[in-house]
Amino acid sequence: MSVLELKGITKRFGKFTAVEEVSFEIREGEVFGFIGPNGAGKSTTIRAIIGAISPTSGEVRLHGKPVTAQPDYRKHIAYVPGDVQLWPNLTGGEVIRFFMEMSGNADTEKMETLIREFRLDPKKKCKTYSKGNRQKVALISAFLSDADLLIFDEPTTGLDPLMERTFHRHVLSAKSEGKSILLSSHILSEVEKLADRIAIIREGKIIETGRFSELKHITRVHYLVRTPEDLAAVGRMEGVHEFRQEGGEAEFLVDADRVKDVLAALKRYELEGLETLPPKLEDIFMRYYDAGSGAS
Amino acid sequence: MRHYLRLSLKDTRFRIFWWIFGIASLTLMMPPSFHELYPTQADRDVLKATMENPAVIAMTGPIQEGDYTLGVMFSHEMAVFMAIVVGLFNVMIANSLSRRKEDDGLLEVVLSRNITRGGVFAAQILLGLLMNAILALVLFAGLQSFGYESMDTAGNFLYAAHTFGFGLFFYGLTLLAAQLLPSADWVFGIVLTVLLLGYAYRAATDVAAPHLSVISPYNWISRLSLYSENEAIWLVPFILGPVFLLAAWLLFRNRDLGDSVIRLQMNRRSRNIGSHLRLAFTLSRTLIISWLAGMLLIGASYGSILGDLESFIGDNEMLRQMAGEGGNGLTVQFVGTLMVIVTIIGLAPPLMVMGRLLKEERRTHLEYLGTLDIRRMKMMGDYVILALAAGFLSLFLANAGMYAASLGVEGIGLTFGDYTVSAFNYFPAVLLFTGLSAFLIGLHHRLHVLVWLYLLYNFFVSYLGQLLGLDDIYRVLTPFHYLNETPNEAADLLACLAVGGTGVVLMVLGLILFRRRDLA
């Protein structure tokens, strides 16, 4: 059962199309990664979901019904903006309490646990908080809510590695409670680690959606070869990238659809070892990124 | 420094242009229209006689001795009034270039880029000098171009020079306040208070105790005796502007960015903000309370001069005739005028409260609050409630202040009930302005400035209408054309309903539009 479904969302600002025909769905208990370069349209899509802007065309559905037919659909959503701006003269604790009151939640014990785990000083005014601390306030409020869809727009850009891990832990525990999570991020290792499925957006269009394993076909395979011979000829083959050979070791990337040819070619050499490194999200991303900048 | 100056100029040039354009056209419109309305010296002398009454003096400052020539008339009726606008212009621009930039973290970025504090500050000063110089130049050239006999070069020069001096005074004061106070909101609030209370103080003392008036910069303008004696010596006090700038520099040089001389750090218990209305109130509380205190003060200062009307009338044969037996009619008439002015000032706080809503939007707070399932209607509705409450209390407190301060004066014959009725009589104007504000915010997040322009228009029309008996055609567009002038006349219930009803309709439209529109 899908919790959130976008159907052909298009958003224009004047003549400029920020987002075009974006469709995807997020299922129950799933972490959905949303990645793409700066200005691709991630935040715009999210703002359409939370109702800050209304799409020029297309439909957002929550729990199977269009949100336009459910005026109170946002009670199912908790959101953490990318650039968290808080009320400068309220303390962090006051903001967290306000969010709890508004979502009718009174679990002060959980609140205190979260505040402790995220190491936040709730007595300080928000204007004295660092970026990371402001983000913590928003994250704590989101994890405290009863919402079953959590939306994070680049939530970890201000967090230190330790806090990042705390964040990851809470995402996974929210997931295990059956909540769904939309995670927009630039940090690929994070998406790779957390997301069950991902969507890649570029210039306002979704160019790929699916399970990470399904996307491997569009990635590049990373090979590490030990050989006394000179592999320069392989390096010149079509679909081989970033070829390097030093001493007895060669390292290169091969487009997934060229792997067969390259392996066939390698058979002709005397190999002492052949290692395949696991494909990384980064490689998928870079491939599209390259294509984008190459085309423009 | 040059680059930073150019950057700042690019950033603010449109705003500066519109301010200068507005001020210059408003000012330069006047001499020809005065000339048309009162072509001969005899016409103007008649006007002058009717103007020697406390209501007019409270608005414009004392009337110069000697002939009421076109030049004298122009400076008397325009200079003090335009000074408010010029002051506002300088406060807004100076604040946006200094404390606002600092609050937004932009100064920090700039200072990290090989631009010194001296450079930043020099750019701020130069921009202030530049914009005031351009305004002065435009005014001088414009006034010169008329070639009226009574408006000679010396007078025109002095008019332009005082505009420059007054502008720079408030530019400097704002930069100084930017070092003293902890945020741009505080700076704006405090300097605006000085600007408005300075005017109110001058109004009260010009009528009641002219020698005390000299503390207010507005009074220096009156003392310049423009277009007659041309007492240029009264430009000297405006030296305080550069002095403020120097003081600001000394403070800015050694201060941590984001810090301030006065900290205003109150350590309170943690508050429990359980609703959006409470949140909205928490955010606008300082603003509302300080305005209400100001309104009470303005009302009281007006009330306190009522007692001096007697002696004032005593000197003036013509007024004595106008006032009839005991001068009572005149006092009530004067109170009626004051109530209109107080109402127009009291319309500012509701608009500022509505401005908070826009600020919440700009800071992306509304987007965030939306995900707590707080409806747009509720967001705007809560600010509308606060705005209406602030507006009503403003009117009520100003009237109460006027009543309280005039308790000791005998023979005014106005009861507390009369003042309360007046507050209710003008409340529909609050509904209208709040409604218009909600409507504009509902349409687009950039349109709110129009309601401020409309308020300025109202002030201008009431002001000039009072002085010149301006054509009713201008007043038709203001609520004051329809609402009866209490306490001279009884309140007109039908007019109240019509004006208030228009406001409510606009409000409802605003709420509906706001529910649907994209957030910025």
Ligand SMILES: Nc1ncnc2c1ncn2[C@@H]1O[C@H](COP(=O)(O)OP(=O)(O)OP(=O)(O)O)[C@@H](O)[C@H]1O
């Ligand atoms: N209100 C608006 N008016 C005009 N253009 C807008 C508006 N909001 C966003 N855009 C444009 O839409 C495009 C997509 O912006 P968006 O913020 O969705 O990108 P993003 O994927 O979140 O980027 P980032 O990774 O930098 O956060 C950008 O080109 C942006 O300039």
Ligand SMILES: [Mg+2]
């Ligand atoms: Mg974004």
